Amino acid sequence: MAEPQRLPLLEIRNLSLEFATPLGPVYALNLGGLDLYPGEVLGLVGESGSGKSLTASTVLGLLPSRRARVTSGQVLFDGRDLLRATPAELQHIRGRDISMIFQDPMAALNPVFPVGEPLLRILRLHRGLRPAEARHEALRILDEVQIPDPAAILRRYPHELSGGQRQRIMIAMAIAGGPRLLVADEPTTALDVTVQEQVIRLLQALQRAHGTAVLFITHNMGVVARLADRVAVMYGGDVVEVAPVAELFSAPRHPYSRLLLDAIPRVSARRERLPAIGGEVPDLRRRPVGCAFAPRCPLVTARCLSERPSLSAAGARQVACFHPLAAGDSRTEALA
Numbered sequence: 447m448a449e450p451q452r453l454p455l456l457e458i459r460n461l462s463l464e465f466a467t468p469l470g471p472v473y474a475l476n477l478g479g480l481d482l483y484p485g486e487v488l489g490l491v492g493e494s495g496s497g498k499s500l501t502a503s504t505v506l507g508l509l510p511s512r513r514a515r516v517t518s519g520q521v522l523f524d525g526r527d528l529l530r531a532t533p534a535e536l537q538h539i540r541g542r543d544i545s546m547i548f549q550d551p552m553a554a555l556n557p558v559f560p561v562g563e564p565l566l567r568i569l570r571l572h573r574g575l576r577p578a579e580a581r582h583e584a585l586r587i588l589d590e591v592q593i594p595d596p597a598a599i600l601r602r603y604p605h606e607l608s609g610g611q612r613q614r615i616m617i618a619m620a621i622a623g624g625p626r627l628l629v630a631d632e633p634t635t636a637l638d639v640t641v642q643e644q645v646i647r648l649l650q651a652l653q654r655a656h657g658t659a660v661l662f663i664t665h666n667m668g669v670v671a672r673l674a675d676r677v678a679v680m681y682g683g684d685v686v687e688v689a690p691v692a693e694l695f696s697a698p699r700h701p702y703s704r705l706l707l708d709a710i711p712r713v714s715a716r717r718e719r720l721p722a723i724g725g726e727v728p729d730l731r732r733r734p735v736g737c738a739f740a741p742r743c744p745l746v747t748a749r750c751l752s753e754r755p756s757l758s759a760a761g762a763r764q765v766a767c768f769h770p771l772a773a774g775d776s777r778t779e780a781l782a
């Protein structure tokens with residue numbers, strides 16, 4: 447569980463990231479702030495294109511393209527700015543202190559090596575194990591991620607495994623270095639429903655056993671409700687609301703969070719997907735003036751168009767809005 451009285455493990459401050467494109471810059475991230483505490487699971491949600499994956503990439507010091515540039519901000523891990531770390535320092539941090547699980551394990555596994563190779567390498571590199579110890583530990587971890595016949599699996603190539611097995615291998619690699627932070631970007635989206643359920647249960651069990659902090663990016667609000675302690679809602683490259691999970695679901699304070707949650711049962715209760723809401727998606731080619739959600743917001747006022755609301759705290763909750771909703775507020779109902 448979150449223990450907000452402790453110092454954050456990860457602190458993102460005023461992070462701006464842009465892409466150079468032939469049509470001019472795309473202002474993809476303008477993130478005011480986001481904190482993650484030791485041992486907590488923070489769900490990161492928001493419609494497609496809101497900047498979730500870019501946020502994850504930045505935390506790992508992996509920008510998605512050479513056109514991407516961080517123009518300002520800090521990403522503090524344990525007080526140390528990852529944006530100012532050298533490539534060698536980052537490589538040391540990745541896999542040992544911070545690790546990542548992607549949506550597509552095939553893209554992260556090298557097809558020409560047996561899946562045991564990268565796992566053994568992490569154990570030698572990040573935990574300093576000798577070959578025989580690394581092998582022993584690899585077998586133990588594969589058992590922990592519930593892979594049957596670990597010794598045989600170590601020698602298999604990625605294409606010889608099922609999607610679910612590959613994702614378990616990725617999870618094994620992600621926990622092998624004993625990280626304090628695990629970043630999971632839509633880790634179950636590519637899996638079929640039964641396997642998805644198994645992988646979610648596995649992640650939950652591992653998180654509880656190791657007390658790892660997790661930044662869990664997902665479209666699936668059902669998964670957020672089960673796994674997350676707190677939820678951060680992203681819109682147009684910024685975090686607009688942060689709240690304990692039950693409070694966000696019962697009484698969202700940002701109009702965007704409210705519209706997002708209201709729209710779920712109408713669109714697809716079964717899949718619990720984040721639906722698209724009405725109106726234009728934000729135009730990231732313009733440097734944001736005012737609130738990014740203002741053009742779609744039912745509560746918009748002149749101030750929202752000229753001044754940017756920052757994420758301000760009210761108790762355990764934070765909301766970036768000049769007109770936050772109260773519990774039972776009906777002001778967004780006209781649009782829902």
Ligand SMILES: Nc1ncnc2c1ncn2[C@@H]1O[C@H](COP(=O)(O)OP(=O)(O)O)[C@@H](O)[C@H]1O
Nearest residue numbers: 465472474493494495496497498499500511730
């Ligand atoms: N390679 C790129 N070139 C230009 N813009 C990009 C690129 N990658 C991402 N973006 C911009 O960044 C936005 C956020 O992307 P992303 O973080 O992947 O969104 P999410 O994971 O929330 O769906 C996208 O909507 C897009 O405008």
Ligand SMILES: [Mg+2]
Nearest residue numbers: 498499500631
């Ligand atoms: Mg994404």
